Amino acid sequence: MRRTRRASAVLSGFQHPAKMIVTAFGLAVLLGTAALALPFATESGESADWLTALFTATSSVCVTGLAVVDLSAHWSVFGEVVIAVLIQIGGLGIMTLASLFTVLVSGRLGLRARLFAQEERKAIGMADVRHLLRRVVLFSLASEAVVAVILTLRFATGYGEPPGRAAYLGVFHAVTAFNNAGVTLWPDSLMRFVADPWICLTIAAAVITGGLGFPVVFELLRCWRRPSRWSLLTRITLTVTAVLLPLGTLLFLGTEWSNPHTLGALDESDRVLAGFFAAAMPRSAGFNSLDISQMYPSSWLTTDLLMFIGGGSAGTAGGIKVTTFGLLAFVIWSELRGETHVNIGHRRLPESAQRQAVTIAVISVTVIVVATYILLVLTPHSLDQVMFEVVSAFTTCGLSTGITSDISPAGHALLVLLMFVGRIGPLTFGSALALKERTRRYELPEERIIVG
Template sequence: MRAQQLGRLGRVDRRSWLGRARDAIDSLVKSSPSRFAILIFASLILVTTLLLSLPIARAGERSSTPLADALFTAVSTICVTGLTTVDMATYWSPFGNAVIFIGMNIGGMGVLTLASILGLVISRRLGLRAKLMAASDTNPSRIHVGPVAERQAVRLGEVGGLLVTVAVSTLTIEAVITLGMIPSVLAAGHDLGTSVWYSAYYSVSAFTNTGFAPNVGGPVEFFDDYWFQSLMMVAVFLGSLGFPVIFALSRLWRNPRRWSVHVKLTLATTGILFVLGALAFLVLEYDNPKTYGGFNFGKTLFEALFMSMMTRSGGFSTIDMADLYPSSLLVSDMLMFVGGGSASTAGGIKVTTLAVLFLAAFAEARGAPSMEAFGRRIPRDMLRLAVSVVLWGATIVAVSTIILTQMTKAPLDFVLFDVISGFATCGLSTGFTFDLPPEGKYVMAATMFMGRVGTVTLAAALAASQRRQLFKRPEERPIVG
């Protein structure tokens, strides 16, 4: 009898411990969803760092990985950046590669979406707070100023469907791309097991816009395989669109008129940047003997399209980025800084941010009272948010560039290229990152983390609360321009 009472007391205590833990998590989510998301992301990086630091994670000699390299690789993996300080094809053991493979998929789901999924596992349901947190990944203004009146890419009632779409679309797209790549890897001379592994790795790395390569030669091994490179471009494109766009297209692909402004702006801006980027590389690099100078027009055009897609956050390259002309490096900087779509595996300030800025400039030039796109009016709050994102991003890039330039005394164009690549979680590199000293690796890791977490989420996390002001000060207009 006494034993039964003690057993019941133990169960009560155990339930109360779990209840206290759940209450603490709920309190953190309610007080600041963005901080909870950042905490989850930082925890994943810490766990990945510990796993990659184990001797079993390193190939060959059974010595532990230096902390700077383990942390940098963990951040690059979870942030789906693709920058490396070690040779990814030879440095890691099968265990280390498995950790990186899983980490790319987890990181590709996004900060807020991932936090919502974990919250769903904990509470076994999606409450209003969790829905707001998940919806903020499709529209950051929910975190910034709360629910907004304009039509959203995903409404709160559809968040559960969005999370299902995230999981299903990720697995489906990666599986299809993997199957399509296997024949190309087999044709390159690899056995079946290696071909399946390389194809799956490339598929995940491309869809999550990471840019890691499992083979020694990287994408250069498939330089003349247009099918393989085309599949990489398709995977990067789908990953950079964003899950809200994929979710909308999966439901309304037959009725474009019902697409939201977010979907239309994302598709239109992505297409324009893709074409303009390819034209820029085609014109600027056609006579560069180190890149496209020795190719015929067809090959040059295809590689320009490939480079335009990869600079949007893909991170793969078939040429040495250090061989590009300075003008092409600058174009790459611009494309990387913009990045892909909101709530996507891509980084950068996002294409819709750029679209809002251009719409605001166009409206100002016409003297229009508000921004309009596709028959819809866009609130001015979106302009303030877009300007904040750009300023935060530019500040992060500027500070990191100054620190790393002073630290390494490397050429500015190479430092700026790799810093923007890190901030925008792109992964392309001139070789500057690989040769960083340990302290430089920590600076670049911080840049990647801030770029992936998102400037809006980071700003919202730093602001514990919004102050309500019950009065207005006298208005006065400064001279601008």
């Protein structure tokens, strides 16, 4: 009887969707670490040390792209396939794959599985969760297939790669691009393709599509001709994205135009392409066609801000999300105007959404500041380089100024934690650690204080 009660108590601790998501991602990281620690996962045939395997597995599952070793030189084909599989699992979401497997096996989706899927994919309602999961997987695979075909043809015809090798490169980078992982099979990322629009624009399109978020993409496919029927989520996501992409491009072009180590070495048309690519990648993809380490510190700050904002909700991108950033902008604007409610278009924003946006932003800033301080103590690098690394890890972007491999083991462990927390999300991770939810059954008297 005691064993039964004890087992029930243990199981009850995992009934909250947030706790299940943390547990599932943790298990995926551990399994990936074990697979990458196998001798035949490396080119040398020797087992990778546990921290390198853990760092790579976490970076893959959390679709970040940071690396402590040269992926193409250190890992074997088996290791590269493991990394691609982990990226695919992390992009779709553990709960999405588990729920889809339940549908395929039993033909029905239970209430608890629906709750898990809803929490992972941020679905608005539960009625269409099963249908949504199927569409998510099909759309992801179809998008990756299109990108893989384009890249394969380009590698084969433009760079003389054999058909098999071209297909391997095309599929691998299609997976890493759509899932916003930013992992490449070249030591210089995509710098060798800086002037190739077929490679850069295809990768950028995959990154932007995957980073918009599945609810937004599906709504656009369903009623793209009727913007008046778009939801608030779609409008905010598209508006903020439409502002950040050209603004980021202009900032990079204006700052790096004459830098002989970045844009200054290119033709004018290639500079525009490279500037756009540099603005699109910080949404959460760690690809770079320019040498990040040779950029001016002002460009690093621009990248920090873009990485912090990230991409759309319920997609493969990281950051606080463009919706959170957009909501905060409307909250500030309404407060400056002295309005009692936050109105966006013809809709009033719930106070719960406002509190959630503020909480996510404050927690994210706090985590970044604390982690930056700790990493500054652990490493000899400058503040701008360390902050760049911390923001990149926490927002699961994967861009780096080139100091990742030079950080101490303790610093690598900190980056692993940042990537994991950043992928799960501050609120999800926090609620998973909470012992229980508490609902206050009474209201206290109100007292205003001086703010500012």
